[in-house]
Amino acid sequence: MADSALPFWQTTSLSDMSKEQWESLCDGCGKCCLHKLRDEETDAIYFTNVACRLLDLESCRCSSYETRFRKVPDCVSLTPDILADIDWLPPSCAYILIRDGQDLPEWHPLRSGSAESIHEAGISGRGKMISEREAGLLEDHLVDWPAEIPAGVARKKRRRKPRKTPW
Template structure:
């Protein structure tokens, strides 16, 4: 198969993707919008099932995407440059998969042609998350499922260099 016949995520480096291509990699799972806690002593990350107040709990999409940085100042803008430093994205995240030389799983909307496929496959947070406005203490809402490697995601990670962390 020639490069012209292969999908863009297999032929275009993350750093060279158009804004439209980059944005389309998001599968709409909502996991990146979950609050995570970091252990100060061990640096371990713990997921919660508590979502940012802007996350629509049904669609798992940001309800204020265009103005999110104004409404949530600590919202992170994912870029190819910061992907080398991020250690809190779920293993099913397309940005991480592509960064690590993997392909998109069959349930990813770019492969399936449907935004619902991520929900139908049980990958998203739909039905498992609550808003930070209702949660109380985040420590009371620790969960493992966002960090699990779902079916269709390669378990072997490609080694990468991370100069800032010395990994």
């Protein structure tokens, strides 16, 4: 198969992607918008089912994407540069998969052609999350499902360098 017939995520490095290509990698799972806790002693990450107040719990998309940094100052802007050190994105995240040399799974909207495929496959947080406005203590909402590796995702273990937490 000629390179021109391959999808852009197989032929273009993350740092060389256009803004449109980069943004289209987001599968709309909503997991990156979940609050996480880091154990100060072990550096382990613990996911919660508590979503940012801007996350639409049905679509699993930010309800104020263009102005999110003004409304949530500690919202992290994913860039190719910070992906090298980031350790809190879920293993199903397209940015992480591509960073680690994996392909996009069949349920990814770029492969399926449908934004609903991620929800239909049960990969997204739809129906599993609550808003931070209703949650109370994050410690009361620890869950494992965001860190699970779904079918169709072959993961490589990466060595992690010590880093400062962006949140």
